Amino acid sequence: MQVLVCAAPGEMTLEETDTPQCGPGQALLRIHCVGICGTDIHAYGGRQPYFSYPRVLGHELSGEVVATGDDGDAALVGQRAYVIPYLHCGKCNACQRGRTNCCQSLEVIGVHRDGGMAEYLVVPITHLVTSETLSFEQLALVECLAIGAHAIRRSRLETGERVVVAGAGPIGMGVAQLARAQGAQVMVLDNHDGRLAFCRDSLGVETFNVTEGDSVEAITAFSEGAMADVVFDATGNPQAMNRGFDFAGHGGRYVLVSVVRADITFNDPDFHKRELTLLGSRNATREDFDMVTGLMEAGKLHERAMITHRAPLTDMPTIMAQWCEPSTGVIKGMVRLVDDAGTDTRTPEALHE
Numbered sequence: 001m002q003v004l005v006c007a008a009p010g011e012m013t014l015e016e017t018d019t020p021q022c023g024p025g026q027a028l029l030r031i032h033c034v035g036i037c038g039t040d041i042h043a044y045g046g047r048q049p050y051f052s053y054p055r056v057l058g059h060e061l062s063g064e065v066v067a068t069g070d071d072g073d074a075a076l077v078g079q080r081a082y083v084i085p086y087l088h089c090g091k092c093n094a095c096q097r098g099r100t101n102c103c104q105s106l107e108v109i110g111v112h113r114d115g116g117m118a119e120y121l122v123v124p125i126t127h128l129v130t131s132e133t134l135s136f137e138q139l140a141l142v143e144c145l146a147i148g149a150h151a152i153r154r155s156r157l158e159t160g161e162r163v164v165v166a167g168a169g170p171i172g173m174g175v176a177q178l179a180r181a182q183g184a185q186v187m188v189l190d191n192h193d194g195r196l197a198f199c200r201d202s203l204g205v206e207t208f209n210v211t212e213g214d215s216v217e218a219i220t221a222f223s224e225g226a227m228a229d230v231v232f233d234a235t236g237n238p239q240a241m242n243r244g245f246d247f248a249g250h251g252g253r254y255v256l257v258s259v260v261r262a263d264i265t266f267n268d269p270d271f272h273k274r275e276l277t278l279l280g281s282r283n284a285t286r287e288d289f290d291m292v293t294g295l296m297e298a299g300k301l302h303e304r305a306m307i308t309h310r311a312p313l314t315d316m317p318t319i320m321a322q323w324c325e326p327s328t329g330v331i332k333g334m335v336r337l338v339d340d341a342g343t344d345t346r347t348p349e350a351l352h353e
């Protein structure tokens with residue numbers, strides 16, 4: 001089978017390897033779609049902490065089950081599925097309390113071990129979720145949105161609350177649409193007009209371009225002086241993360257979805273006076289995945305419009321660098337190994353989208 005290996009920062013190569021075999025408790029997935037996200041972009045760019053090369057990327061995965069290790073799981077064969085890429089230990093204190101997303105020895109498929117940029121991948125059946133109605137592209141978007149669902153669950157968001165989302169990348173867009181789906185009033189901040197236009201037109205939220213004025217003034221107007229009940233940071237930018245403390249009102253919450261290699265600082269009297277609650281939000285748990293799957297199946301999300309670029313696996317060695325450039329207008333790039341009609345898309349000519 002073909003595998004796309006990230007051999008070193010900035011270097012992707014196609015290799016030919018044996019198709020893996022699945023053992024007990026495992027399934028063999030024929031990969032259809034792989035979403036590209038910030039983690040992949042940082043790994044490709046050499047900016048992902050704790051990352052080692054060579055590595056097969058790809059953790060936003062969908063595919064068809066083509067084999068199972070146990071006969072008892074044979075009913076899964078032929079089903080469409082996505083993969084929960086977070087392999088938790090089940091034994092540590094975090095896992096015991098249901099916090100599998102921040103397991104002390106978490107292994108993420110496509111980060112700590114080889115991922116789905118390959119024609120086939122063996123996955124634990126416990127981490128496979130099937131759907132009869134969602135397309136392979138939709139299934140490959142669940143993980144990205146589950147990150148947002150987890151952040152929203154962390155914030156204990158209530159209907160009618162005023163939410164500010166800093167950062168209009170795929171994660172911020174996920175947070176914004178899930179907050180809307182929960183009945184919140186949402187304003188998205190970014191410096192990219194194209195992405196803000198998408199948020200306004202497709203997600204129906206208010207927007208503000210941070211290069212065109214003072215964000216605090218914009219949020220003051222949006223919130224009729226109260227400031228935000230909940231601020232979500234999805235910028236990946238330390239200065240923006242520091243700035244986000246100013247956006248929350250008295251009694252507000254601030255959820256850091258981004259992770260950066262930097263110290264985040266805040267003014268304690270300002271923090272104390274408003275009695276802010278600061279929350280980290282890492283990955284997602286199964287209930288976040290279930291929530292997104294349910295909303296997607298009910299047609300309540302705008303996930304497919306986030307896909308701006310598609311390419312077959314064979315194009316990735318040349319195209320990946322472009323997909324890392326926001327100036328190319330990319331929101332979500334999707335690697336298509338097989339199209340929805342089941343046709344192999346390994347040759348560029350086979351892809352017409």
Ligand SMILES: [Zn+2]
Nearest residue numbers: 037039060144
């Ligand atoms: Zn991701």
Ligand SMILES: [Zn+2]
Nearest residue numbers: 089092095103
């Ligand atoms: Zn654990």
